[in-house]
Amino acid sequence: MDSLQLTSNSKTPRVIMAEDNTSISDLALLAERDPQQFQLRVEGTRSLEFAGDDSVHHVAFRGSKFPALERLVLDASDQNDEDSLKPYLQPALKEFSFFGGPISDAFLKTLQESSPGLEELLIDNPRNLISPDGFIRFLSGANALKRLSIMYGMDRAITDDVFVALSTLPNLQSLRFTYTVTPELVSFAKSQQLKKCGEAQLFPCLNELVCTVHLEGLCGLLPHLRQLSDLDATILSKDVHSSSLDTFLRDISTYASNLSALKLQYSETVHASIDPANLVHLAQALTHLQHMEISGDHIRVTGLGTDHFAKITQALPNLKVLRLAFQCSLSEAALVELSQTCGGVMTNCELWGSYALHNLEGTGVSLPALQELVLGKLVPPTPDGTNDQAVRAARVVKEMAPNLESFDVISEDPFSTLVQTAWKGLA
Template sequence: MAEDRTSVSTLALLAEQDPQQLQHRANSLRSLEFIADDSMYHGVFKDIKFPTLERLALDASNQNEEHLLKPYLQPALKAFIFYGGPISENFLVTLQESCPQLEELLIDNARGKITPEGFLHFLEGATSLKRIAIMYGMDQVATDEVFVALATRPSLQSLQFQQTINGDLISLAESQQTNQHDEAQLFPCLDKLVCRATFGGLVRLLPYLRQVTHLEATIMSDGHTSTGSDTLLEAIPASSPHLCILKLEYSGVRPVPISPSGLVHLAQGLPHIQQLEISGQVRAPELQDHHMSKIVEALPDLRNLHLAFECSLTEAALIELGHERGSSMTDCELWGSYALRNLRGSDVSFPVLRDLVLGKLVPPAFGDTKSEAASAARVVKGLAPNLTSFDVVTGDAFASLVDTCWADLI
């Protein structure tokens, strides 16, 4: 029976003490993960075979030389996770030929040794590949042509792509797909997308994401930020109603305004959401506690909520969230201002909450500050007894005291 995983250091020790036992162990390994300095052991395994290895993960290292990685490239390999090292497109050819069942590829910082043409050639031959992540260190590979090849790949289920997607790029992919199949159907099987896009580019892309359940987008300014945000919030549920995870990070020089009605519309159109995160250069100063009631009421499966932007939420929003979804929330970040003393004696509880971030704490107008901080910390502890991380975005003396007192309670 194949083993799920064994640490690299354990295998290296076997190589020194009992080489025969090392090969015996390698014969049943399904997962191998090199972390930190584990890459120093590649040479130890140069004569070892890993016939059942299905997943290989390699932390970034200059010692990830392609001739040292070949022993791991066996026919059973399905996932190749590579965070950096001096590999070339010739190595990709070997990976493609040696691992016909390869389904997942994450690649980062190949030290500039892979060309877009070489990567496209690899994609053409890697017919089983379904999940692809091209990371930040691969900018030289993430060209328009590569995006088009991925967008028109019929079997692609998951994509992480860091080149900025704009309207022109979508038009190029549509044109290519139409030339090949007489119809512009991009990403027909895509379930997960992590990308950077302009407002216009994301709106153009959304109609092709009808099956997506996981969407993470860093939204870049393209001159339409004053009106684009609410348009985007309306377009997402109309195009991708099956989303379970939605993360939007707004990137730009100036904060983008969004309306409470846009946020409520978004929530009401995505009933399957388990994780909702909106952050970055965005502001919704009119977002108030009664809007939170509508948002959480619309999301029965909500487990993780991050509204990390300027707003007018207060402790009443926590009460609304706790009453509706408190029993299932595991992670929560809500900006705004919170007078924790107003939660004393409330019946609100977050029994499985592990991480809590609040925008600002309202200090007491009078009384002993240290005593009030200790009381506020006890409120947090009572509110979420299993909390492992508590933070306040706008730090001040009172927030620091509360944090210290809370840390003493855990």
């Protein structure tokens, strides 16, 4: 699964409400000019999205209620204060995405009491007004919560005790978490659960995890995540070395066999190696994978060749997204293997290595569903890499992937630039 990354700078698009094709500004104007018609309109409104400067219209809705509101998205604004948001906190509310504003523990208490059926919450940059105790109290009563995204600007609110509270939420299915998961944190959560319940089961229903981790911390957590279907982990530098990487991949193979999406991003500052046999074993153990992404500028997979790559793709015939963004010696033969195994369903592909595209002329390599292709380096037929050769290479790409929307090359050498320019001309 393509993992979603949201930050405090995220901007929601200005979306028209599906129910009545009325924008936030038009709804505010209606409240001013025809209060009776406005109230009739909001009684059926199920979704509101405040983008850009829409927050200036909160004042128009004070004293009103949105009884049918199920989904609320608030772009970052200092005008997202607690009193202004009360009209939207109704019993029907199930999804709430908050991208910034001055809200505190009192707001969370109101949210919990007013919207007990809340299933999805994204919270970002509450201006450091939420305390750990307040957040824990909210979580303790959030019995319907299934999906939680804790974004940036929540540093004050997130502590080890909050992590313990998160790990014991009975219905939590998805967690996006910027607080670093360390081995000490996992050990603390397990010990607290053992004291409280006599067993150390964490995240009993979790199937999606997006997190920043120390490698050993995630290794300690994996035995509790056997139901996980989506894992997106950014691994910090200090724990990345060759032996721990291989151990980690073996642990994923053992404990996370239900994964459909795996995204691992390693530190850019620490050099380490992965045994290609462990990548093969990983693919063969995770037969449900549709998205596989392993990246790191300073990660090397020495010896990863066509035979290894063939075994990886053969084990994953339903793979739609593949990104192997690390130092390796893959070549154009990998594209041949890709075409023969999962080429019919592959939509996004990034493969580092070196590719002599002229060797694919007349081979019939076909990736008809491919929309995005990124290759490490292009090798010209001759050292000078003429413009005519670049056009031929671009035609190979066009014929191989006729529906390609984006083509990029990591190496910024003159020949690669010529090929990309020629491809754009053909497209």
